[in-house]
């Protein structure tokens with residue numbers, strides 16, 4: 234076949250089966266590489282258009298393309314969608330009877346199916362057809378699930394390593410929206426496709442406005458936000474099932490119609506909520522991260538994170554569900570110190586604890602950023618943004634930097650006086666001279682540092698202290714009840730006259746300190 238003929242065929246199939254006139258970034262290159270039977274590793278953000286990359290070649294191959302996908306719940310929808318476009322597709326998973334499974338096998342053998350969606354754990358049941366006589370291509374969707382470096386590791390994916398041995402001449406296409414280097418390398422290695430051609434699409438979604446706010450009175454803030462954006466579809470992501478239910482009730486009480494969604498609901502209920510959302514009958518869903526995977530809805534106008542996500546990949550994937558149509562959309566994240574501690578506790582004892590904690594740290598740095606957030610986000614995915622984006626809260630409202638040396642000295646000396654045994658709340662109570670029971674009981678009211686920071690609000694002290702933590706001037710001892718302790722850099726501030734520059738909290742009252750504290 235001549236190159237131009239292939240191209241003509243590509244475009245006519247693209248139009249005929251999918252209704253598109255042109256390819257998006259990288260799509261054509263990927264499709265052509267697969268058709269040349271070369272392995273590919275495709276890294277493309279959510280909504281970037283990964284499906285075409287294996288669905289289009291599948292139509293043009295002789296045999297069947299197996300699509301490994303972790304989401305049994307969504308297979309039927311995906312297959313229905315393909316069938317509706319005139320593409321012969323089916324799925325194979327544990328929800329089906331033996332009979333049904335045998336029928337599908339027979340159809341594969343008879344070359345009646347172009348795409349077969351399979352759950353990795355169902356592969357052993359497909360042994361009869363795992364043969365290059367029938368199979369033309371292997372697509373591994375959500376390929377990061379194979380890696381414990383990824384954010385959604387699934388043991389069932391680990392067995393996919395054997396596929397390349399059984400099907401050595403079959404092109405493999407692994408797809409993911411997770412781009413960190415370690416995960417990428419691990420995917421290629423575990424799938425035994427180390428020579429795969431890599432395709433990285435830009436992760437910039439410049440139409441999504443980014444904003445981070447402190448988590449105070451979230452329900453009122455969210456209510457206000459929704460009322461300012463009436464009739465718009467949006468998702469509020471929460472950490473726990475309980476929060477999704479409580480929040481949706483609170484919103485309903487404020488006259489906002491919202492639904493809850495989490496993995497604890499019945500399959501029927503979940504499907505109902507999902508369908509209502511996709512069809513615009515439900516505008517707002519309060520959900521755990523179980524919601525959204527594989528949902529194809531282009532007009533989600535906003536995504537709110539009620540709680541802090543546990544890493545940047547997750548955050549990026551979730552906000553990426555907004556504005557898929559390229560029109561203006563908004564991502565609003567509430568960050569709280571309590572969330573960080575809770576996520577930190579979740580990570581405790583996990584087999585990849587160190588990785589999880591490092592990722593959480595990056596997330597935390599993002600929320601506390603005082604420079605363009607999109608730059609930080611993209612740099613995480615290995616992309617450099619030349620200019621500040623102009624479409625995040627930091628760009629729109631850059632913080633004022635001031636010489637915070639004296640304030641830093643106060644905080645650090647309070648930590649020192651409290652023998653590095655108290656968490657942030659107590660440190661601030663002592664600085665502000667709170668006469669609460671614990672303070673009095675422990676005799677903290679007699680300390681030299683007691684009450685030396687009365688003129689600054691609790692919230693502002695919190696903001697300032699977190700900046701000190703971020704800059705490495707003090708740290709949280711997570712294994713010691715989150716007590717704040719000093720670091721090697723603390724003494725440069727306390728004893729060696731090092732200056733500390735901090736971003737001004739919005740409501741800060743200018744300190745009027747005469748006396749130096751130590």
Ligand code: ADP
Nearest residue numbers: 253255256257278279280281282283284285529
């Ligand atoms: P992903 O799997 O990367 O999240 P999808 O494959 O579901 O993304 O595609 C996201 C959206 O983009 C879908 O609505 C899809 O129909 C649309 N899309 C994909 N490729 C094209 C294209 N070449 N032209 C126009 N729309 C496209």
Ligand code: ZN
Nearest residue numbers: 605622625628
């Ligand atoms: Zn910016």
